[in-house]
Amino acid sequence: MLGHRIRRKSLLDKVTTPEAAASLIKDGMIIGMSGFTRAGDAKAVPIAMVEKAKSDPFKITLITGASLGHDIDRMLTEAGILARRMPFQVDRTLRAAINRGEVMFIDQHLSETVEHLRSHQLGPLDYAVVEAAAITEDGGIVPSTSIGNSASFAILAKKIIVEINLSQPLALEGVHDVYIPTKRPTRVPIPVVACDSRVGFPYVPIDPDKIAAIVVTNEKDSFSTVEAPDAETQAIAAHLIHFFEREVAIGRLDLSLQPLQAGIGTIANSVLAGLADGPFRDLRMYSEVLQDSTFDLFDAGKLSFASASSITLSAACSDRVFNQFHKYKDRLVLRPQEISNHPEVIRRLGVIGINTALEVDIYGNINSTHVNGTHMMNGIGGSGDFARNAYLSIFVTKSLAKGGRISSVVPMVPHVDHTEHDVDVIVTENGLADLRELAPRERAGLIVTHCAHPDYREALLDYFQRAMARGGNTPHLLGEAFSWHMRQQATGTMK
Amino acid sequence: MLGHRIRRKSLLDKVTTPEAAASLIKDGMIIGMSGFTRAGDAKAVPIAMVEKAKSDPFKITLITGASLGHDIDRMLTEAGILARRMPFQVDRTLRAAINRGEVMFIDQHLSETVEHLRSHQLGPLDYAVVEAAAITEDGGIVPSTSIGNSASFAILAKKIIVEINLSQPLALEGVHDVYIPTKRPTRVPIPVVACDSRVGFPYVPIDPDKIAAIVVTNEKDSFSTVEAPDAETQAIAAHLIHFFEREVAIGRLDLSLQPLQAGIGTIANSVLAGLADGPFRDLRMYSEVLQDSTFDLFDAGKLSFASASSITLSAACSDRVFNQFHKYKDRLVLRPQEISNHPEVIRRLGVIGINTALEVDIYGNINSTHVNGTHMMNGIGGSGDFARNAYLSIFVTKSLAKGGRISSVVPMVPHVDHTEHDVDVIVTENGLADLRELAPRERAGLIVTHCAHPDYREALLDYFQRAMARGGNTPHLLGEAFSWHMRQQATGTMK
Numbered sequence: 007m008l009g010h011r012i013r014r015k016s017l018l019d020k021v022t023t024p025e026a027a028a029s030l031i032k033d034g035m036i037i038g039m040s041g042f043t044r045a046g047d048a049k050a051v052p053i054a055m056v057e058k059a060k061s062d063p064f065k066i067t068l069i070t071g072a073s074l075g076h077d078i079d080r081m082l083t084e085a086g087i088l089a090r091r092m093p094f095q096v097d098r099t100l101r102a103a104i105n106r107g108e109v110m111f112i113d114q115h116l117s118e119t120v121e122h123l124r125s126h127q128l129g130p131l132d133y134a135v136v137e138a139a140a141i142t143e144d145g146g147i148v149p150s151t152s153i154g155n156s157a158s159f160a161i162l163a164k165k166i167i168v169e170i171n172l173s174q175p176l177a178l179e180g181v182h183d184v185y186i187p188t189k190r191p192t193r194v195p196i197p198v199v200a201c202d203s204r205v206g207f208p209y210v211p212i213d214p215d216k217i218a219a220i221v222v223t224n225e226k227d228s229f230s231t232v233e234a235p236d237a238e239t240q241a242i243a244a245h246l247i248h249f250f251e252r253e254v255a256i257g258r259l260d261l262s263l264q265p266l267q268a269g270i271g272t273i274a275n276s277v278l279a280g281l282a283d284g285p286f287r288d289l290r291m292y293s294e295v296l297q298d299s300t301f302d303l304f305d306a307g308k309l310s311f312a313s314a315s316s317i318t319l320s321a322a323c324s325d326r327v328f329n330q331f332h333k334y335k336d337r338l339v340l341r342p343q344e345i346s347n348h349p350e351v352i353r354r355l356g357v358i359g360i361n362t363a364l365e366v367d368i369y370g371n372i373n374s375t376h377v378n379g380t381h382m383m384n385g386i387g388g389s390g391d392f393a394r395n396a397y398l399s400i401f402v403t404k405s406l407a408k409g410g411r412i413s414s415v416v417p418m419v420p421h422v423d424h425t426e427h428d429v430d431v432i433v434t435e436n437g438l439a440d441l442r443e444l445a446p447r448e449r450a451g452l453i454v455t456h457c458a459h460p461d462y463r464e465a466l467l468d469y470f471q472r473a474m475a476r477g478g479n480t481p482h483l484l485g486e487a488f489s490w491h492m493r494q495q496a497t498g499t500m501k
Numbered sequence: 502m503l504g505h506r507i508r509r510k511s512l513l514d515k516v517t518t519p520e521a522a523a524s525l526i527k528d529g530m531i532i533g534m535s536g537f538t539r540a541g542d543a544k545a546v547p548i549a550m551v552e553k554a555k556s557d558p559f560k561i562t563l564i565t566g567a568s569l570g571h572d573i574d575r576m577l578t579e580a581g582i583l584a585r586r587m588p589f590q591v592d593r594t595l596r597a598a599i600n601r602g603e604v605m606f607i608d609q610h611l612s613e614t615v616e617h618l619r620s621h622q623l624g625p626l627d628y629a630v631v632e633a634a635a636i637t638e639d640g641g642i643v644p645s646t647s648i649g650n651s652a653s654f655a656i657l658a659k660k661i662i663v664e665i666n667l668s669q670p671l672a673l674e675g676v677h678d679v680y681i682p683t684k685r686p687t688r689v690p691i692p693v694v695a696c697d698s699r700v701g702f703p704y705v706p707i708d709p710d711k712i713a714a715i716v717v718t719n720e721k722d723s724f725s726t727v728e729a730p731d732a733e734t735q736a737i738a739a740h741l742i743h744f745f746e747r748e749v750a751i752g753r754l755d756l757s758l759q760p761l762q763a764g765i766g767t768i769a770n771s772v773l774a775g776l777a778d779g780p781f782r783d784l785r786m787y788s789e790v791l792q793d794s795t796f797d798l799f800d801a802g803k804l805s806f807a808s809a810s811s812i813t814l815s816a817a818c819s820d821r822v823f824n825q826f827h828k829y830k831d832r833l834v835l836r837p838q839e840i841s842n843h844p845e846v847i848r849r850l851g852v853i854g855i856n857t858a859l860e861v862d863i864y865g866n867i868n869s870t871h872v873n874g875t876h877m878m879n880g881i882g883g884s885g886d887f888a889r890n891a892y893l894s895i896f897v898t899k900s901l902a903k904g905g906r907i908s909s910v911v912p913m914v915p916h917v918d919h920t921e922h923d924v925d926v927i928v929t930e931n932g933l934a935d936l937r938e939l940a941p942r943e944r945a946g947l948i949v950t951h952c953a954h955p956d957y958r959e960a961l962l963d964y965f966q967r968a969m970a971r972g973g974n975t976p977h978l979l980g981e982a983f984s985w986h987m988r989q990q991a992t993g994t995m996k
Contacts, residue, residue, distance in 0.1 A: 090940070105972050110940035113974070115922055125851070125892060126753050128938050190759070190851045190892075195690030258621050264685070349890055350845035356620070356685045371917070379913075379982075380973030386922060394889060395844055397620060397685075418874075420979055422866070422917035427610055427881060443623050445585070445605035477600050478875030479608070484915055484983040484990075487874075492979050 011170050012220065013143045020220045027135075027167045027219040028054035033064035035132040038123075038159030041078075042071035042316040042343060043270055043295040044228045046152030048135045048169050050221050052078045056085040065089035069123075069131070071154020071315070071343055072116060072294075072387060073097075073270075075228025083109065093119045094385040105381045113375065116294065116388040117347035120158035124189070133218070134163035136210075139174045145214025146207065149182050149340070150174035151227055152316030157184045157210040157342045165218040172224045177331045180208050183339045198351045201265050201290040201313045204339065229321045232297055235276035238404045241435035242273065243280025246360075246400070249431065249438050250284065261285060262310075265292035267352075267392045268299065269361035270318075273402050275299045277360055277433075282306040292357050294346050294388045296338070298323040304334060313339045315346040347391035359392035363403040365414045366432055366457070368450040368470055369480050370441050372401055372424035378491050379420025386423050393428040405434040405459035411499035415458035417469045418487035432457050446480045462500070506665050507715065508638045515715045522630075522662045522714040523549035528559035530627035533618075533654030537811040537838060538765055538790040539570035539723045541647030543630045543664050545716050547573045551580040560584035564618075564626070566649020566810065566838055567611060567789075567882060568592075568765075570723025578604065588614045589880040600876045608870065611789065611883040612842035615653035619684070628713070629658035631705075634669045640709025641702065644677055644835070645669035646722055647811030652679045652705040652837045660713040667719045672826045675703050678834045693846045696760050696785040696808045699834065724816045727792055730771035733899050736930035737768065738775025741855075741895070744926065744933050745779065756780060757805075760787035762847075762887045763794065764856040765813075768897050770794045772855055772928075777801040787852050789841050789883045791833070793818040799829060808834045810841040842886035854887035856919075858898040860909045861927055861952070863945040863965055864975050865936050867896055867919035873986050874915025881918050888923040900929040900954035906994035910953035912964045913982035927952050941975040957995070 012018055028051050031037060041047030047070075058064075067090040068082065079097035082088050091100065093114035104111040114122075122128035136156040140148040149156055150171055160166050185206030188194055197205040235243070253259040263286060268274040279299035281289065291300060291312040298320050303309035317340070319327060327334060345351060352359075363372045364383065374389055376382055393399040401424070403414045414434065426446065432439045437456035441449045454466045473481035490500040507513055523546050526532060536542030542565075553559075562585035563577065574592035577583050586595065588609035599606040609617075617623035631651040635643040644651055645666055655661050680701030683689055692700040730738070748754040758781060763769040774794035776784065786795060786807040793815050798804035812835070814822060822829060840846060847854075858867045859878065867888075870878055888894040896919070898909045909929065921941065927934045932951035936944045949961045968976035985995040 092938075104974050107942055107969065107972070107976075110943060111974060112938055112940055113922065118922075121848075121892075122938065187849075190849075191695070193849050193851075194694060195692065195845075195849065197690065199689060200686070349848055350690075353616075353844055354682075354685075354688050354690065356688075376973070376975060378973075379979060380968075380971065380975055380977050382974035386920075390889075390920075390922065394885075397616075420977070420982075421975065422920055425881075425885075425917055425920075427608065427613075427885065443587075443607055443617065445607055447602055448605060473875075474602065476875065477602070478871070478873075479599050479606060479877035480871060480875055480916065481602075482875050482915070484874060484987050487915075488979040488982065495979075 008222065010176065011140045011172065014141055014145045014214055017141055017145065017214060017217060017220060020217055021222060022219045024050035024054035024221050027051050027221050028058050030218060031055055031066065031133060036067040036129055038069045038131045038134045038155060038163055040071060040136040040152065040154055040156040041074040042152035042154030043073055043318040044075035044230065045316040045318045046137050046150040046154065047074045047076065047078060048137050049076055049171065049225050050169055050223045051135050051167055052082060055087060056081045059085040059087050069119060071152060071156065094387050096384045101382055111382060113385040115386060115390045116343050117349065117391045120155050120344050123158060123162050129162065131159060131163035133165050133167055134159035135167045136160055137169045137171050139171065139176055139178045141168065142209050146209030146211050148179045148209045150178055153182055153184065153340050153342045154315055155343055158186060158344065160210050160212050161186065166212065166216050167219045167221065168217055169221045169223050172222065173226045175328050175331055177335065181335055181338050181340050182208050183341050184210050185345055186342065196345065196348060196350050198345060199354065201292045202311045202339065229324060230297060230318045232275045232320060233272045235279060238435040239273050239276035240280060242402050242433050243277045245433050245438040246277055247280060247284040262288040264356045264358045264397050265290045267293040267357050267359045269389055270295055270387065271362050273362050274360050277402055282308050292355050294343060301327050304337065311337050313341060313346065315341055315343040347388045349391060349395045352392055352395040356397035357392060358398045358400065359396035360400045360402060361389040361393060363401040365416050365419055366401065366403065366453065367416055367419040368453055368466060369446045370426040370429045370432060370449045370453060371419050371422050372429055373419035373421045374423040376421035378495060390424060393424050398430050399428055400431040400433065401429055402433045405436050405457060410461065412494055413459060413462040413500050415453060415462065415466060416490050417466065418482055420488055420491055503717065505671065506635045506667065509636055509640045509709055512636055512640065512709060512712060512715060515712055516717060517714045519545035519549035519716050522546050522716050523553050525662065525713060526550055526561065526628060531562040531624055533564045533626045533629045533650060533658055535566060535631040535647065535649055535651040536569040537566035537647035537649030538568055538813040539725065540811040540813045541632050541645040541649065542569045542571065542573060543632050544571055544666065544720050545664055545718045546630050546662055547577060550582060551576045554580040554582050564614060566647060566651065589882050591879045596877055606877060608880040610881060610885045611838050612844065612886045615650050615839050618653060618657050624657065626654060626658035628660050628662055629654035630662045631655055632664045632666050634666065634671055634673045636663065637704050641704030641706050643674045643704045645673055648677055648679065648835050648837045649810055650838055653681060653839065655705050655707050656681065661707065661711050662714045663712055664716045664718050667717065668721045670823055670826055672830065676830055676833050676835050677703050678836050679705050680840055681837065691840065691843060691845050693840060694849065696787045697806045697834065724819060725792060725813045727770045727815060728767045730774060733930040734768050734771035735775060737897050737928050738772045740928050740933040741772055742775060742779040757783040759851045759853045759892050760785045762788040762852050762854045764884055765790055765882065766857050768857045769855050772897055777803050787850050789838060796822050799832065806832050808836060808841065810836055810838040842883045844886060844890045847887055847890040851892035852887060853893045853895065854891035855895045855897060856884040856888060858896040860911050860914055861896060861898065861948065862911055862914040863948055863961060864941045865921040865924045865927060865944045865948060866914050866917050867924055868914035868916045869918040871916035873990060885919060888919050893925050894923055895926040895928065896924055897928045900931050900952060905956060907989055908954060908957040908995050910948060910957065910961060911985050912961065913977055915983055915986055
């Protein structure tokens with residue numbers, strides 16, 4: 007059985023226990039670990055690291071693709087192992103430690119981390135710990151449900167620990183396309199010219215002598231926590247479908263639109279699923295994560311191809327997809343996140359990016375990450391890679407949070423992840439603001455009247471009008487700009 | 502004489518007066534006009550438009566490459582001609598009209614404007630008004646000292662007005678490389694793989710039948726207003742040279758560094774000139790504007806090649822360069838600003854971007870544009886194109902402004918043009934903060950102690966420490982974050 011998974015026979019000698027593999031990880035090391043939106047994360051070695059730390063405390067810098075599953079970030083945090091963490095996370099316990107200043111969190115555009123490693127501005131990596139579906143005859147690593155940063159981690163690390171996960175279907179082999187940009191100063195264009203371009207290897211090419219240990223696991227990925235569409239996300243989807251229909255009607259788009267990207271999470275997932283209800287056909291995705299909505303669109307006959315860096319599904323959808331993976335495989339490709347999120351490719355293809363905002367301000371600046379401008383939620387992730395380079399950059403949010411006590415449209419966001427230059431369209435359940443080629447004062451009128459909840463509209467307009475009396479390209483009253491956030495902190499509501 | 506400049510004889514019939522050409526421009530039109538950092542701007546038609554407006558008032562949307570010379574933006578503003586203006590300007594009168602809300606200013610990343618035109622999200626252009634050194638036998642337009650957006654303006658506009666400027670040396674012919682990205686969905690990689698790549702035409706290929714009028718002018722470009730280095734800009738340059746030397750010593754860079762970009766203005770120009778004093782050699786530039794410093798580096802034997810979208814020089818340097826242009830010509834290329842500033846190429850080449858900040862905050866977010874968060878200075882220009890995609894993104898500023906009454910390091914910037922993710926290094930005359938791979942709390946310590954002026958350091962540290970007590974990944978006190986700006990507005994000083 008293992009011979010089908012570890013096809014280079016000499017490597018069978020490297021199979022060992024998670025404990026033995028974890029014993030290689032020492033205090034002060036920089037570790038690159040697989041995992042992107044819960045998918046394809048290392049599952050056994052990090053748990054063994056937590057056990058080891060109980061008797062032998064140590065701290066590391068942990069770099070991943072993006073978020074991990076299986077509460078691994080929680081356990082690593084509780085064990086005191088994380089000195090530094092990058093480039094993304096979604097764990098409640100880790101987040102609290104970051105916000106207490108106990109873990110140094112470096113929040114990065116997801117396309118950039120391995121550039122920093124490759125140019126020796128970060129690293130060197132002591133170990134890459136990567137999940138694989140198989141190892142080829144040549145020692146190539148076949149990733150599982152994500153590539154993330156694993157390919158470059160394995161290529162750049164001094165040594166590699168591989169977790170062969172028997173629960174990951176071998177049918178995944180062939181879905182990956184591992185292309186790594188060549189070294190500067192002789193770097194050539196990335197040859198991806200369409201969602202379905204295949205330009206690399208179906209495995210990660212490495213020197214097999216770098217494999218220090220192989221651990222065998224048999225645990226599934228953590229399932230996604232995406233919630234079902236509700237009335238508000240359905241309304242957001244309806245506004246967006248109407249907008250796309252209008253763009254088609256005036257000849258800017260055809261019914262296949264442009265390649266679609268949808269951010270991680272419930273709202274973007276719902277919006278994407280909502281496209282099944284429109285007149286669109288031959289849709290393509292060039293995204294970072296494929297969620298349930300991707301396979302809903304495939305099954306609805308709406309989607310012709312999907313490219314991403316990971317597949318993260320609910321339990322039900324996971325069964326549906328992986329039990330009949332042949333139905334989808336030739337319409338899927340998984341890429342390193344550097345390529346799925348690369349500015350070069352996103353701009354070339356003309357991607358429509360749909361990302362979620364925590365809050366937006368009246369001029370269209372976006373806070374995606376920091377509650378009250380201070381406390382980290384998850385991280386900027388790939389939203390900046392897409393929003394900056396997209397043909398159309400769309401941000402979606404519900405207009406209210408916390409039962410109406412918080413307005414998602416505020417006078418000024420206290421943390422900016424995306425500036426107004428990178429935001430073309432904002433959609434809430436109330437409506438859609440098409441901000442293209444508008445000046446800030448024009449943007450404000452549209453955002454307040456189309457997107458803000460009626461309960462907060464009058465107060466926003468009052469702020470904007472009083473600010474305009476003071477002049478400026480982006481009029482503001484600095485003494486009041488954050489008064490809504492401060493009121494909410496003091497009284498529990500922005501009202 | 503004119504036959505050397507207008508080599509397609511049939512077009513000689515199109516030569517007319519500026520007044521006749523200006524009469525083609527009607528109320529409500531969208532006009533694309535040449536000009537990038539004062540260089541290669543249309544000089545006669547806009548003046549004739551101002552005259553025409555005196556008896557026949559009209560308003561237009563004016564799109565340029567970047568800033569214009571010859572007070573043209575002032576005159577167009579005073580004549581009430583500008584309804585909308587994009588993507589950049591530097592004029593005091595226009596700026597005031599923008600800040601009064603009289604001219605709608607759309608501040609854009611300079612690489613993006615023609616993407617919007619090409620995809621019909623902006624436009625269509627009624628007229629392109631472009632300066633040329635010549636028109637070829639085939640009707641191709643040979644630009645002058647800038648390309649900017651002129652190539653795509655001419656290609657995409659319904660009609661073209663050409664200003665043949667006899668004062669622009671014919672020797673400019675051959676320095677241009679006009680490559681326009683192909684249409685989606687069949688767009689191919691931009692083939693620029695080095696600063697000296699030549700991948701397009703030395704002229705703008707257009708249908709000569711689109712040329713509606715040709716006007717002959719004989720006026721030089723406005724000279725640059727860049728000031729000479731002073732003690733502070735020299736100190737900034739010295740810190741940066743020391744930093745680059747250290748990067749070379751530890752093997753991250755060699756003495757040719759990486760292709761250099763320097764933003765428009767006195768500080769970036771001085772810093773670049775300062776590199777002549779370091780041990781570097783075979784430097785290359787991949788920038789948007791070539792200022793005096795570029796030619797100082799050529800003359801010092803330090804620079805091997807320079808690529809940009811325009812050449813903007815002081816009077817003295819202009820004489821030196823254009824009287825012996827053959828000395829430099831084969832080491833120069835001018836490109837459309839879409840290509841000089843393209844994310845794809847900047848990231849591929851690994852550019853070192855050096856841009857100027859108006860102010861920085863303790864976490865390294867940058868305000869480049871809005872005084873007190875509200876009043877527009879110039880615009881974001883190309884700084885975002887470079888800062889986001891650079892191998893190293895460096896921001897420079899003097900630590901004080903207005904004779905010490907303003908600190909350029911503040912608790913929170915009231916307008917964000919560049920988020921901390923896009924800022925690797927900050928330099929003031931006091932020192933350099935290397936922020937790479939650091940968490941926000943770590944960045945704050947370095948920025949305050951290395952970059953802030955000693956007069957403000959204690960107050961910044963006090964803010965940071967009290968904010969940390971409230972927790973967060975980027976600790977802030979929302980009620981105080983803008984107190985420095987408000988104090989300066991009320992009392993004239995941040996102290």
